[in-house]
Amino acid sequence: xxxxxxxxxxxxxxxxxxxxxxxxxxxxxxxxxxxxxxxxxxxxxxxxxxxxxxxxxxxxxxxxxxxxxxxxxxxxxxxxxxxxxxxxxxxxxxxxxxxxxxxxxxxxxxxxxxxxxxxxxxxxxxxxxxxxxxxxxxxxxxxxxxxxxxxxxxxxxxxxxxxxxxxxxxxxxxxxxxxxxxxxxxxxxxxxxxxxxxxxxxxxxxxxxxxxxxxxxxxxxxxxxxxxxxxxxxxxxxxxxxxxxxxxxxxxxxxxxxxxxxxxxxxxxxxxxxxxxxxxxxxxxxxxxxxxxxxxxxxxxxxxxxxxxxxxxxxxxxxxxxxxxxxxxxxxxxxxxxxxxxxxxxxxxxxxxxxxxxxxxxxxxxxxxxxxxxxxxxxxxxxxxxxxxxxxxxxxxxxxxxxxxxxxxxxxxxxxxx
Amino acid sequence: xxxxxxxxxxxxxxxxxxxxxxxxxxxxxxxxxxxxxxxxxxxxxxxxxxxxxxxxxxxxxxxxxxxxxxxxxxxxxxxxxxxxxxxxxxxxxxxxxxxxxxxxxxxxxxxxxxxxxxxxxxxxxxxxxxxxxxxxxxxxxxxxxxxxxxxxxxxxxxxxxxxxxxxxxxxxxxxxxxxxxxxxxxxxxxxxxxxxxxxxxxxxxxxxxxxxxxxxxxxxxxxxxxxxxxxxxxxxxxxxxxxxxxxxxxxxxxxxxxxxxxxxxxxxxxxxxxxxxxxxxxxxxxxxxxxxxxxxxxxxxxxxxxxxx
Numbered sequence: 001x002x003x004x005x006x007x008x009x010x011x012x013x014x015x016x017x018x019x020x021x022x023x024x025x026x027x028x029x030x031x032x033x034x035x036x037x038x039x040x041x042x043x044x045x046x047x048x049x050x051x052x053x054x055x056x057x058x059x060x061x062x063x064x065x066x067x068x069x070x071x072x073x074x075x076x077x078x079x080x081x082x083x084x085x086x087x088x089x090x091x092x093x094x095x096x097x098x099x100x101x102x103x104x105x106x107x108x109x110x111x112x113x114x115x116x117x118x119x120x121x122x123x124x125x126x127x128x129x130x131x132x133x134x135x136x137x138x139x140x141x142x143x144x145x146x147x148x149x150x151x152x153x154x155x156x157x158x159x160x161x162x163x164x165x166x167x168x169x170x171x172x173x174x175x176x177x178x179x180x181x182x183x184x185x186x187x188x189x190x191x192x193x194x195x196x197x198x199x200x201x202x203x204x205x206x207x208x209x210x211x212x213x214x215x216x217x218x219x220x221x222x223x224x225x226x227x228x229x230x231x232x233x234x235x236x237x238x239x240x241x242x243x244x245x246x247x248x249x250x251x252x253x254x255x256x257x258x259x260x261x262x263x264x265x266x267x268x269x270x271x272x273x274x275x276x277x278x279x280x281x282x283x284x285x286x287x288x289x290x291x292x293x294x295x296x297x298x299x300x301x302x303x304x305x306x307x308x309x310x311x312x313x314x315x316x317x318x319x320x321x322x323x324x325x326x327x328x329x330x331x332x333x334x335x336x337x338x339x340x341x342x343x344x345x346x347x348x349x350x351x352x353x354x355x356x357x358x359x360x361x362x363x364x365x366x367x368x369x370x371x372x373x374x375x376x377x378x379x380x381x382x383x384x385x386x387x388x389x390x391x392x393x394x395x396x397x398x399x400x401x402x403x404x405x406x407x408x409x410x411x412x413x414x415x416x417x418x
Numbered sequence: 419x420x421x422x423x424x425x426x427x428x429x430x431x432x433x434x435x436x437x438x439x440x441x442x443x444x445x446x447x448x449x450x451x452x453x454x455x456x457x458x459x460x461x462x463x464x465x466x467x468x469x470x471x472x473x474x475x476x477x478x479x480x481x482x483x484x485x486x487x488x489x490x491x492x493x494x495x496x497x498x499x500x501x502x503x504x505x506x507x508x509x510x511x512x513x514x515x516x517x518x519x520x521x522x523x524x525x526x527x528x529x530x531x532x533x534x535x536x537x538x539x540x541x542x543x544x545x546x547x548x549x550x551x552x553x554x555x556x557x558x559x560x561x562x563x564x565x566x567x568x569x570x571x572x573x574x575x576x577x578x579x580x581x582x583x584x585x586x587x588x589x590x591x592x593x594x595x596x597x598x599x600x601x602x603x604x605x606x607x608x609x610x611x612x613x614x615x616x617x618x619x620x621x622x623x624x625x626x627x628x629x630x631x632x633x634x635x636x637x638x639x640x641x642x643x644x645x646x647x648x649x650x651x652x653x654x655x656x657x658x659x660x661x662x663x664x665x666x667x668x669x670x671x672x673x674x675x676x677x678x679x680x681x682x683x684x685x686x687x688x689x690x691x692x693x694x695x696x697x698x699x700x701x702x703x704x705x706x707x708x709x710x711x712x713x714x715x716x717x718x719x720x721x722x723x724x725x726x727x
Contacts, residue, residue: 188649200431202531202552202591207615272532314541317508318530320551374435 002027002044003415005374010034011055012364019074023084024054026370029413032213034366045415049407051378056362057371057411058349060329061256062232062304064153068109069098074309074391076113076121082389083119085418086329087373089411090120092357095131096153096308102126102137107145118414122148122357127166127177133157136166140173148357149230151178154279154324158178158184160217167227169312172246176357181239182206182280183213191320193266193281201269203319206281208236215239219246219253228252230356233306235280244299253388254356255299257291258306259332260396268396274315274322275396278306282396292339295348302353303345305332309392326396331383333375333401343378345404373415374407381405422720426538426545429554430595438599439699444716445709452488452711462491464584465722468516470526471534471548472498472509477683477707478548478558482525485714491722509533513541522725523718526550532570537670544721545649552647558682561713563600565706566637569678574601581629581663582641582690585612586648588642589682594620607631608663611652612643628663633673637682640665656689666692676700683707 005024010017023038024031040046049090065079066072074082077094083091093110095101101110107123125147128173129135139150150170150339157163157179170177187210192198194205219242222229234255235242246253260278265285276282294300305328314323337345354361363370381387383397408417419436427433450458469488471479479495486493496516513524525542526534527548532552534547549555566573578597584590584606594617597604604622606613618624623630632638643659651658665679679691680703687693696703 066645194615196619199614199616199620200591202550202554202588206554272535313508316510318528318536319532 001409001413001415002041003040003418004040004044004046004055005052006046006048007052009053011053011342011363013343013347014351016026017364024401026410029370031364031366031370034364043282049374049376051376052407053342054364054372054376054377055346056350056364056373058087058373059090059092059184059353059357059358059359059408060304060307060332060349061092061302061353062094062306062327063091063329064094064096066309067097067113072311076110078391080114080117080119080121081416082329084391084404084409084416087333087375087406087409088119088329089371089373089409090122090354090359092122092124092148094153095124095126095404100126100131101147102129104138104141104145107142107147111146111405116412116418118409118411120216122146122413123146123270124153124229125150127151127157128162131155133159133162136162136169139170139175143173143175146173148359149176149178151180151230152408154180156180156184156214160221163218164221164225167221167225167229171227172310176228176230177353178232179214179218181211181214181218181231181234183210183217186210188215191277191281194264195284197266197269201272205270206236208283208287211236211280212238212242215242219251222246222251223249224254231255232390233258233261233280233304234300235283235287237287239291240294240299241272242296247299248379254301256301256302256304256353258304259328260306261328262288262291262295262303264396272319273397274317274319275326275394277322277324278326278396287379295312295340296344299360301356303332303336303340303348305329309390310394311392315394326394327388327390327392328395329399330387330389331395331397331400333406334383334404335397335400337377337404370410374409375404376407377404379403379405421724425721425724426534427556427717427721428534428545428547428572430540430556430559430599431554433599435599438560438563438596440712441560441716441720442567443455443593444720445564445712448472448488448715448719449709449712450574452461452715458488458490460490461719462486462489462722464727465522465525465725466492466494466520467525467718468521469493469495470513470516470524471496472526472528473549475527475548477710481707481710482548482714485711486717488711489715491718494519508532509537513537514715517543519543523721543590544725546717546721549588552588552591554592555588556592557710557714557717558589559596560707560712560717562593562639562680562682563596564713565680565702565709566678568705569702573597575603576637577603577605577635579607579635579638579708580641581607581628581631581638581665583612583643584608584617584641585614586644589643593639594622605631605634609653609659628665629669629672632665632669632677635677637678637680638665641682642684642686642690659713660689664690665695667694667698670695670700
């Protein structure tokens with residue numbers, strides 16, 4: 001399909017047209033012209049949308065789609081549609097499925113589900129067999145099949161020696177190892193942040209200490225092995241500090257933060273609302289601020305929604321019995337843009353995560369592949385159930401005021417609009 | 419004020435000082451009634467109450483049941499051991515099933531924090547929290563304050579020590595909220611491993627030494643160590659706990675005043691209290707039990723008043 005995007009503001013700092021308003025012509029998936037005024041050629045669809053901005057297509061590095069095993073929460077086909085309509089042209093899907101993604105054929109199953117989709121799906125393989133944290137999975141084999149990184153989602157690798165071996169072994173084929181930051185023995189029964197709030201509510205907690213202990217351990221292992229490590233979804237101020245120091249030392253470490261950890265705190269738990277039960281747990285305002293600063297100064301490499309649809313049967317229960325997770329694809333842009341600013345928000349969803357996870361570099365320029373997100377960064381609205389596209393409604397952002405709305409994507413020669 | 423500011427009793431956190439005053443005033447009246455030869459009043463003849471106990475309880479359940487019977491309410495009892503909860507039924511379904519039987523008030527004890535709050539948001543009945551995990555146990559805190567008021571005339575300005583396992587205790591938390599609301603001074607005492615890290619932000623102090631805290635206080639509310647809520651031993655042995663935090667006559671004799679000893683029960687005799695302390699005149703442990711019935715009658719009566727009939 002040939003597309004003419006009329007008067008769009010281009011947000012791509014690597015492009016010569018950064019922050020300029022242009023017409024953009026896409027023919028057969030390639031950007032063929034960017035000019036002030038382009039008249040509509042034959043066989044071309046013209047798109048005019050209010051305050052239309054485009055950036056390189058967004059990439060979310062932590063998304064769960066339920067399939068296989070939890071199709072009542074979400075499935076891949078619909079999940080990818082949610083991603084597309086939320087502005088994402090690529091997603092890395094977590095191996096928190098049943099069965100887990102710990103071998104080549106499971107990776108291939110996921111890849112096959114996304115063939116010829118507008119959104120590129122990149123599986124994350126389990127680092128350990130059956131996600132049990134005991135034996136390494138065949139992650140070279142999985143990488144050859146299309147997996148882009150290896151970790152057991154939000155299950156920490158308790159065995160330090162196993163992580164050490166993984167960090168060494170991955171160097172033979174430039175694999176990306178992920179280690180979830182939670183030291184288990186200091187947080188065995190916990191499920192919310194340790195704070196005045198957890199004290200008032202009498203809830204068992206996961207202290208910031210649990211995360212920081214694990215990160216310290218992992219950074220020591222990283223230094224020892226000279227490997228490459230990604231720490232997903234950090235949540236505390238001290239974690240930012242530890243990673244900043246490690247990067248300064250030259251360690252090959254990257255990390256992400258979720259949108260909810262940038263803007264929500266554990267104050268939300270006062271009504272025992274299970275939509276705020278996430279892992280890592282929501283922390284304090286001080287942590288929010290440090291994480292935002294971390295994204296701005298480059299310590300935190302990327303923002304993820306950690307999109308995790310959970311069915312009502314596992315959310316409309318007592319807080320302790322509820323499963324962790326919030327959906328987030330639909331709300332991520334509108335929630336992070338007000339605190340990060342437009343350029344940094346886009347950066348945290350495009351260039352840096354793509355580089356770290358080994359995806360091709362994108363650029364908005366003539367002759368480049370069109371892999372674009374279409375949005376209006378100014379639109380303000382209150383996020384309600386009507387804004388949810390997912391099959392599950394467990395959003396921590398219900399009732400929150402957001403700024404920035406997504407129109408859709410153009411990717412893989414397909415235009416998907418909301 | 420002759421009406422509570424809340425529709426349910428989920429926690430002391432949600433109450434105002436006036437609510438506590440009203441509950442106490444009402445309980446004074448009921449305490450007088452339960453000491454009459456005919457202990458029963460017909461106030462709640464058309465009210466049905468379900469006692470849902472998802473966690474073991476003897477004294478709280480009996481106390482509620484007695485309070486309900488003294489008010490002439492119809493009651494149904496339900497305990498997890500003999501219920502369909504074990505067959506996988508959710509809390510909402512259990513409660514809704516019972517509600518379909520036209521129950522007006524639910525008294526619930528549950529092992530999960532927030533369970534009473536959850537129920538109040540999802541079923542159409544008045545909820546009284548009889549203990550939810552380590553969150554709150556509001557009627558216990560009310561009866562504790564009521565007992566202090568009875569013994570010392572007032573709670574305001576009194577120095578209250580809460581001693582023992584604070585970390586796992588809903589009684590401690592509800593007591594802190596209730597005592598603060600009434601203007602008491604509070605010090606916590608116990609092994610540091612059983613004191614929540616952020617507890618002093620609630621406006622209470624911590625004292626490590628049992629002797630010092632007993633010298634300071636007017637009332638010592640002694641709590642049981644809740645082994646059942648622990649994933650690991652928070653101190654090496656019960657013997658050592660008793661050496662550090664067990665109250666015996668010798669320690670009490672060493673201080674120059676008669677402090678009031680309280681305990682929500684069940685007492686581990688010889689651990690947190692020796693028998694001679696538990697059975698002494700200083701101890702008002704059995705008064706607490708008696709006051710528990712009056713307080714629960716008051717709470718049930720006041721909430722039932724708000725039901726449209």
